[in-house]
Amino acid sequence: MPIRLNPFEHTPTPTFADRLREADRTLFGMWSCGGSPLVAEICAGSGLDIVLIDGEHSPVGLESILSQLQAVAAYPVVPVVRAPYGDTVILKQLLDLGAQNVLVPMVDSVEQAEAMVRAVRYPPQGVRGVGSALARSSRWSRIPDYLARASELVSLSVQIETADGLDAAAGIAAVDGVDALLVGPADLAASMGLLGQQNHPDVVAAVERVIVAGVDAGTPVGVNAFDPATAERYAAAGAAYVLVGADVTLLARASEALAERFIGASPEAPAAASY
Template sequence: MPFRLNPVPGPTLRETLAAADRPLAGMWVCSGSPLVAEICAGGGLDWLLIDMEHAPNGLESVLAQVQAVAAYPVTPVVRVPSADPVVIKQVLDLGARTILVPMVGSEPEAQAVVQAAHYPPRGRRGVGSALARSARWNRIGDYLTAAADHVSVLVQIETLDAVGDAAAIAAVDGVDGVFAGPSDLAASMGLIGQQTHPDVVAAVRRVFAGAKEAGKPFGVNAFDPAVADAYLADGASFVLVGADVALLARGAEALAGRFLPGGVTTRPGY
């Protein structure tokens, strides 16, 4: 008789949030490197966001990173590149338990995302658990019947139009949390590159208010510690406070500033 595993190893972000007695701090993993992902996983943060939208990640590299961080007490989230139901299905099949879907702009779009993440009759995710790491190749006996317990869905609100629908988006059954994206939100407001502009911050807070009205957790990206602290004071349940590539870039610049004459950060031939 084959060995049976139950339940799926590791919590979803929904479960991590429910068990937490404080806001969760996390970081982006954008390098595409399983080694870097593992280094970040051991850093002591609560969660990691493995990014497919703005990073050089495909299915194989995401799989390797999910495997690399599995040994650590950190909750991985995969941001898919879009709401494409095929990609959502593939990312869930490779074993991601929590996904973040960018650019969700309306209640119907949020409903479509939830449907893509769940099996019939609730949704339209294709059934291939016998072939997939998600069910450990059919070693998790109740994977199909308890599918909703194995998946957590977050949606990202990052346009001004979506801000107005934040409460309706958050209230969709199957949406486990909303995440505000200040960078694209600023761009949609004609304030590109000004994530901390007062109007952008006010829009982020409107996202928070909508999620709170729906009774759902809400989070945000804030690399500036002072801005992150302010959003935490506003009640954010989970925040991203850094990124692997940004930490490496700033660290390299700091070394150049310390050891090169005059703090020069470029060299002939570069």
């Protein structure tokens, strides 16, 4: 006799906020930027804590994000999805396709952060459109009381990436419904007039300033840091999580190392930019 599963016994996985709250150490993760579900699955099985699926600087759309979420679902890693920007409709779509943990880039003010909180919550607390019966987020109404419980089943992180965001970091960290911050040193450096200088002392000091603001507010702060020494410094400074690599950069550097070792060749610059 075949086993018949009760569809109403589905238990949602812990959110990113839950993982951060329960962690007894800094969490480490990487970006999935290539758009491949297979590569995302390889990253998910690496032993890292977080796979961050990038919808901002990567050639991915909703279908690709869905496929990557499905690919990593079998692993204990926590998936986070970065929206291309803080748009209510895009966040609704990401949530409905089953992104429990969303990250919004370029949040510069308390008002923006509050608007993002409203975007991920149903009325009356927010403005998220109600389509859960049609959506993977509720497993097509297989999660009991999904509408009533949705706020506890979703986590929202926002990025501090500009001088304005830096100045507002303490207030943003204190916004109810913002579960975590992520500092983007590359854009932050550019905003500070230090384009390409993520490890400049002023940028590092700014990142650590956000970490302190988060600690004071009780809100976890993460940092993007591909340089191992810098990543370790931020972890020691109190970063709750650090993103230490990306699929595309790992492939680029590793393939270059192979060419250098076996051919003695360095990568040639393209004759013209590819855009």
